[in-house]
Amino acid sequence: MNQPATHHSSLSYFRWAFIVTALGLVLGAVLGWQTTGTIGGMATVFFICTVLAVLEISLSFDNAIVNANKLKEMTPVWQKRFLTWGIIIAVFGMRIVFPLAIVAIAARIGPWDALVLAAREPEEYARIMNDAHLPIAAFGGTFLMMVGLSYFFDHEKKIHWFRGLEKVMARSATIRGIEIAFVLALILVFSWLIGGEQASVFVHCAIYGLLTFLAVEVVGELLDASQQTMSAAAKGGLGAFIYLEVLDASFSFDGVIGAFALTQNLFVIAIGLGIGAMYVRSMTIMLVEKGTLAEYRYLEHGAFYAILILSVIMYAQTLVHIPEVITGLGGATLIGLSLWSSIRHNRRERLEDHANRQEELHA
Numbered sequence: 001m002n003q004p005a006t007h008h009s010s011l012s013y014f015r016w017a018f019i020v021t022a023l024g025l026v027l028g029a030v031l032g033w034q035t036t037g038t039i040g041g042m043a044t045v046f047f048i049c050t051v052l053a054v055l056e057i058s059l060s061f062d063n064a065i066v067n068a069n070k071l072k073e074m075t076p077v078w079q080k081r082f083l084t085w086g087i088i089i090a091v092f093g094m095r096i097v098f099p100l101a102i103v104a105i106a107a108r109i110g111p112w113d114a115l116v117l118a119a120r121e122p123e124e125y126a127r128i129m130n131d132a133h134l135p136i137a138a139f140g141g142t143f144l145m146m147v148g149l150s151y152f153f154d155h156e157k158k159i160h161w162f163r164g165l166e167k168v169m170a171r172s173a174t175i176r177g178i179e180i181a182f183v184l185a186l187i188l189v190f191s192w193l194i195g196g197e198q199a200s201v202f203v204h205c206a207i208y209g210l211l212t213f214l215a216v217e218v219v220g221e222l223l224d225a226s227q228q229t230m231s232a233a234a235k236g237g238l239g240a241f242i243y244l245e246v247l248d249a250s251f252s253f254d255g256v257i258g259a260f261a262l263t264q265n266l267f268v269i270a271i272g273l274g275i276g277a278m279y280v281r282s283m284t285i286m287l288v289e290k291g292t293l294a295e296y297r298y299l300e301h302g303a304f305y306a307i308l309i310l311s312v313i314m315y316a317q318t319l320v321h322i323p324e325v326i327t328g329l330g331g332a333t334l335i336g337l338s339l340w341s342s343i344r345h346n347r348r349e350r351l352e353d354h355a356n357r358q359e360e361l362h363a
Contacts, residue, residue, distance in 0.1 A: 013286040017278040024275040025049055031267060048263050049272040056276020062310075062331050064280045065303035066147070067244055068287035074240050079288070082241055083281060089245060098249070099266060102136070103128045118266040125266065134198060134318050135205040140249075141314030142183060142209030147247060148308035149179035151300075161301035161341060183210060190315050202318060216246050297345060302338025306331035 025046055032045025071079050104114040107128055118125045151157075152166055153173040160166035172178050187206045191199040219239060263269060309330050313322055 013289075014279065014282045017275075017282040020278045021053070021275050024053075024271045028268060028271045031265075031271070035265070045263075045265075045268055048268055049275065052263075052269060052272025053275035053279070056273045057279050062303040062306040062335060063248065064283035064287060065299060065335070066247065066307065067280075067284040069300055069303075070240050070244055071284065071288050078238070078241055082244055083285060086241070086245060086248070086281075089248075093249075099129060099269075102132050122265055134194075135201055137314040137318050138187075138202045138205035139209040139212070141311045142187070142206040143213050143246070144307050144314070145183055145186070145311035146179065146210060146213040148304045148311060149182065151304040153179045159297055159301075161298045161338060166301075180210070180214075186315070190318065194318055198318075212246065216243050295346070296339055296342035298338040298342045299335070300338075302335040305338075306334045309334065 028049035029042050029046045032042035035041065035045070067082075071082065074082070100111055100114045100118065103109075103117065103125055104111050107114070107117070109117070114125075152169040155170055155173040157166070157170045157173075160170070187203060187210075191203045191206075194202050219242060313326075313330070316322060
């Protein structure tokens, strides 16, 4: 559901993000003091929390754009629910519960034992998380790849950034299941490159990622298409809400795993990534209310290209280590280029409109 553009200053949208940043960094400093008992240790944890927040923002800016793209079609009730319940799920669910669940499943221990392991034996906890990287990358990479390809393989898509490539993809969308066939072919290629027992794990988890995307799409369509029989509170948004939550989870995989390169402390990771998640939420609200996506026509394109790049990087990380800074800079560069192209397009349109008016005046 489209929202009218507002006249709030951009900084006003980040009020709560600034508050959470202050509280989070203070909490991080206190945690550093309690765990090390030194000023240096406190400063180190403070710095790590800051870096993790920046990492999360850089990796998730495209997530904010995709969220805004979906939110503008939702009813105000479900927009509010996503921006309240959704952020709770994003911060506590994906940044705390998800890593604990991964360790609990991998180590075959209970959730409480996983929490105790994180607190008392962070090195072992981090080792288990790193060992689980391949199935997580296969699942999350496949889901994100389907998200990105579904945007471009759309025969109703009229606005193209890279015209030649995107026109071909839009026309090819009339071939049923072409994006699924592409992803399956890529899964087979990477499984061949990985080889051994790990290849089987990769294929199984990638297929689960593909099935999850298709299930979310089907459930979303069924829920949002049944508005005639659903209660008024649930109309026009439950399916989109589920879609956005799974999407956010897929985006979070890379950040959560990458955070262990900086620290093995689950609670420091939760603080740093939680701060970053608040900025993503603030950016999402700003993009929806200010109508930024409509104003900058190629911004969505940049975000979805960034998603495709991220999905390929997640696949590639099953073979070689790729620093998180490359992932973040790659997405930020694509979004920056799409913003620059949008500004150029708007300037060109204004010049053409001015020239046309001048011609009409002299006619």
